[in-house]
Amino acid sequence: xxxxxxxxxxxxxxxxxxxxxxxxxxxxxxxxxxxxxxxxxxxxxxxxxxxxxxxxxxxxxxxxxxxxxxxxxxxxxxxxxxxxxxxxxxxxxxxxxxxxxxxxxxxxxxxxxxxxxxxxxxxxxxxxxxxxxxxxxxxxxxxxxxxxxxxxxxxxxxxxxxxxxxxxxxxxxxxxxxxxxxxxxxxxxxxxxxxxxxxxxxxxxxxxxxxxxxxxxxxxxxxxxxxxxxxxxxxxxxxxxxxxxxxxxxxxxxxxxxxxxxxxxxxxxxxxxxxxxxxxxxxxxxxxxxxxxxxxxxxxxxxxxxxxxxxxxxxxxxxxxxxxxxxxxxxxxxxxxxxxxxxxxxxxxxxxxxxxxxxxx
Ligand code: 5AD
Numbered sequence: 001x002x003x004x005x006x007x008x009x010x011x012x013x014x015x016x017x018x019x020x021x022x023x024x025x026x027x028x029x030x031x032x033x034x035x036x037x038x039x040x041x042x043x044x045x046x047x048x049x050x051x052x053x054x055x056x057x058x059x060x061x062x063x064x065x066x067x068x069x070x071x072x073x074x075x076x077x078x079x080x081x082x083x084x085x086x087x088x089x090x091x092x093x094x095x096x097x098x099x100x101x102x103x104x105x106x107x108x109x110x111x112x113x114x115x116x117x118x119x120x121x122x123x124x125x126x127x128x129x130x131x132x133x134x135x136x137x138x139x140x141x142x143x144x145x146x147x148x149x150x151x152x153x154x155x156x157x158x159x160x161x162x163x164x165x166x167x168x169x170x171x172x173x174x175x176x177x178x179x180x181x182x183x184x185x186x187x188x189x190x191x192x193x194x195x196x197x198x199x200x201x202x203x204x205x206x207x208x209x210x211x212x213x214x215x216x217x218x219x220x221x222x223x224x225x226x227x228x229x230x231x232x233x234x235x236x237x238x239x240x241x242x243x244x245x246x247x248x249x250x251x252x253x254x255x256x257x258x259x260x261x262x263x264x265x266x267x268x269x270x271x272x273x274x275x276x277x278x279x280x281x282x283x284x285x286x287x288x289x290x291x292x293x294x295x296x297x298x299x300x301x302x303x304x305x306x307x308x309x310x311x312x313x314x315x316x317x318x319x320x321x322x323x324x325x326x327x328x329x330x331x332x333x334x335x336x337x338x339x340x341x342x343x344x345x346x347x348x349x350x351x352x353x354x355x356x357x358x359x360x361x
Pocket of ligand 1: 160228229314
């Protein structure tokens with residue numbers, strides 16, 4: 001094995017930024033993915049955590065220049081599911097064997113009471129054993145606290161990029177990288193299992209930026225990572241008029257998979273999602289993500305009639321699908337690549353479990 005790959009597999013904590021950048025551009029992609037898979041196997045096994053994803057609102061006050069549901073996109077019809085509809089999605093997720101839910105939405109400050117109420121109802125109906133992750137953007141500490149107390153125990157807030165300069169090019173000036181970073185710190189302090197992540201394949205992004213992203217995951221104490229390549233959306237300032245050729249798509253997929261693999265090498269015990277952006281680029285994207293070191297998938301359990309309105313990027317999968325992915329079909333597609341689904345599980349990350357043990361000692 002190549003010396004750098006060997007170092008990555010044997011001494012992950014010793015990887016510096018230069019090593020991570022070299023791994024990201026490692027010439028032998030398949031060898032890199034195989035090394036990350038071996039680390040996953042040794043650390044957490046070939047087991048896949050499942051989360052039912054509910055995209056409960058596409059209302060958003062933000063204007064991220066890349067995102068299809070940005071406030072300025074008038075072509076989107078806006079919706080918010082009511083609490084009964086969310087409970088119905090949860091029941092569907094549970095029946096399908098997903099022991100936990102991710103509630104995701106665009107960002108509005110008006111969500112505090114609504115989400116708190118939905119959490120209490122979910123908790124009442126499904127109990128402590130049913131895990132709940134929130135992903136509702138930047139909120140006040142008081143809101144994060146109320147949601148934690150109402151039963152959410154994981155929170156996903158992608159930093160998008162660890163570079164404040166690149167962040168400034170992707171967002172309007174009123175959106176601040178530091179404010180977002182501070183939200184992550186608050187979430188960690190409040191006791192949430194902390195999820196963050198970035199986009200790769202961004203215009204102007206370098207391998208050094210991506211290596212710094214992975215160091216950021218470490219520094220901020222992430223338990224879970226959700227990452228995906230940037231995919232242009234035609235109704236956005238960044239995505240209009242881009243010639244999205246097959247080779248550009250293939251390059252974006254490759255960069256997305258490399259980020260998964262190198263993140264797994266650097267942070268062996270975190271949960272890493274095989275994101276839908278990978279699937280949008282390749283029908284086998286999810287399997288490829290799992291084989292490059294990811295260990296989480298998030299099947300969509302949102303009402304099919306709403307999915308077209310939650311299009312963050314072009315070609316988002318599942319939009320035209322009527323039925324939920326049946327249990328057998330999912331089990332079979334995972335078995336075909338040597339992975340086993342973890343049915344009916346809360347799916348907490350190994351890193352979080354280890355942190356808990358450390359605190360108790
Ligand atoms: N391409 C890829 N990912 C995107 N996201 C938003 N827009 C795009 C896009 N055009 C990601 C962001 C956000 C998450 C919900 O979706 O990282 O945090």
